[in-house]
Amino acid sequence: MSPIPDTAMKPLHDTGQDHLPQLHRPRNPGMALDLDWIARVQANTSAIERRAATLPGRRTVKKDHQAAWLARAITLIDLTTLAGDDTPGRVRRLCAKARQPVRPDLLDALGLPPLTTGAVCVYHEMVPAAVAALAGTGIPVAAVSTGFPAGLSPYHLRVKEIEESVKAGAAEIDIVISRRHVLTGNWQALYDEMRDFRAACGEAHVKAILATGELGTLKNVARASLVCMMAGADFIKTSTGKESVNATLPVSLTMIRAIRAYEQATGHKVGYKPAGGISKAKDALVYLSLMKEELGDDWLRPDLFRFGASSLLGDIERQLEHHVTGAYSAGWRHPMA
């Protein structure tokens, strides 16, 4: 296992912002579902657990470059509020934070240019407020659709919800898959569902939420990842944040290796979004190390990697402040807090 070189995140000014508008990658050409191939997909659980346990994580991130890694992490956050008591006012405050996630004096002290989060992620009803608040910034609005988080509303309404979210201005749609298709091994049904959702998204990017905490086995996670990619998902995402188990390293390794296998088979790069429970700057660094080592630098950009997180930004800001002043302050509070 090779460590991340000291130059990994240099220069400090390369925060990935130039990639934000480049979300419109070539469309997934789609491919027929090969059930024989899917049936042969395995996940070597003990190898995955071993690899997760020995991840170098922060040890590979040299202290001098931590601020640059953390700045990069900010540009990769889908800054999220998904609560029953969301209001347009809360969403506007969240969008203000997405536009200026770090105090300008901290950025100056670190020699960093202005940066923004990768996107803002909200429920369908909050899309108009987010779109208005982010107008002219280039920050996309992601909507969770298809009866989030359970995905058990009538099928035609789930498709309709996607269309309505796109019409309201969402540039990215986070769909939830029907877990029962995975649990019953009905890969054709999962493929057909994903194809319908992909089609309903039109020009919007689609992230497939697998809700891995409800899929039972890593083998199921690997197979569901591949089926969703074959059916046109631009990203695969671990969790809604509402399952009892959300993003974990073993699940992430499984999904990342499915992405690698899919790229090797098709030449097509699919993005990855771990979500749910990622709230510490040090966790973000572990994920960035993982992406760099398993998939390479392309997956350290917003068009191929996002954190789904509601409170990660606050901790990163505290760490950056500590980096500059040597002291912690109360830092930023999420509008939900």
Ligand SMILES: O=C[C@H](O)COP(=O)(O)O
């Ligand atoms: O997709 C995003 C997740 O719902 C956020 O989860 P979190 O609140 O645990 O960060």
